Amino acid sequence: SQQGEEDPQALSIQEGENATMNCSYKTSINNLQWYRQNSGRGLVHLILIRSNEREKHSGRLRVTLDTSKKSSSLLITASRAADTASYFCATDATGTASKLTFGTGTRLQVTL
Amino acid sequence: GAVVSQHPSWVICKSGTSVKIECRSLDFQATTMFWYRQFPKQSLMLMATSNEGSKATYEQGVEKDKFLINHASLTLSTLTVTSAHPEDSSFYICSARLPPGTSGRAASYNEQFFGPGTRLTVL
Numbered sequence: 001s002q003q004g005e006e007d008p009q010a011l012s013i014q015e016g017e018n019a020t021m022n023c024s025y026k027t028s029i030n031n032l033q034w035y036r037q038n039s040g041r042g043l044v045h046l047i048l049i050r051s052n053e054r055e056k057h058s059g060r061l062r063v064t065l066d067t068s069k070k071s072s073s074l075l076i077t078a079s080r081a082a083d084t085a086s087y088f089c090a091t092d093a094t095g096t097a098s099k100l101t102f103g104t105g106t107r108l109q110v111t112l
Numbered sequence: 113g114a115v116v117s118q119h120p121s122w123v124i125c126k127s128g129t130s131v132k133i134e135c136r137s138l139d140f141q142a143t144t145m146f147w148y149r150q151f152p153k154q155s156l157m158l159m160a161t162s163n164e165g166s167k168a169t170y171e172q173g174v175e176k177d178k179f180l181i182n183h184a185s186l187t188l189s190t191l192t193v194t195s196a197h198p199e200d201s202s203f204y205i206c207s208a209r210l211p212p213g214t215s216g217r218a219a220s221y222n223e224q225f226f227g228p229g230t231r232l233t234v235l
Contacts, residue, residue, distance in 0.1 A: 033223075035226075040203070040229075040231065041228060041229065042118075042205060042226050042227055042228035042229045043156075043205065043207075043226040045223070045225075045226070048223065088155060088156070098144075098209065098224075099146070099158055099161065100146070100158070100207075100224060101158070102148075102155045102156045102157075103155060104154075104155050105154075105155050107153075
């Protein structure tokens with residue numbers, strides 16, 4: 001399977017703490033994207049990082065990409081209860097006609 | 113902009129019946145749409161790529177006669193689960209991509225826009 005791996009599988013933190021999720025993948029990529037999914041809902045696109053970028057910020061989100069290690073991380077700072085969701089990385093691999101391959105996901109629980 | 117809808121949002125059917133799920137791009141034309149399925153607490157798995165005016169391309173292990181895909185217009189793709197069985201119960205999600213030549217960042221990065229999903233339960 002070409003599916004990426006994410007860790008941790010589950011993460012429970014208190015409001016105000018930072019949450020870090022990691023994603024590893026197997027192939028060369030054009031870009032890597034992070035999505036959020038609330039339980040039973042569709043996907044919300046969070047951030048896209050290109051293969052020639054190393055770090056990107058969007059609000060409380062910080063994404064890093066290390067193509068030599070084929071890994072990425074998503075940091076959510078000052079977490080809120082509303083951040084409770086599953087988070088998936090997805091890779092747009094080179095030569096795949098822009099098909100996305102999703103990671104296994106991290107279930108984040110933010111408690112008050 | 114770039115909104116994708118799905119209909120129905122949920123459906124319950126009896127084993128052996130067929131179910132059609134629609135995926136629409138509301139404010140843009142999508143020459144390419146993608147269909148995914150997601151089992152509880154698992155990730156999304158790509159089932160097929162739907163191309164307007166041509167046959168869909170199925171991923172390995174996905175039965176094309178079981179999951180019929182029709183992309184008859186630039187704003188609509190349908191997935192029909194034929195002779196559904198309980199093991200077909202899943203969350204089905206579609207996505208759409210802006211057509212080639214569209215200006216803007218989303219198109220240049222081949223960004224996909226996802227529908228809200230359809231929960232299928234087969235009894």
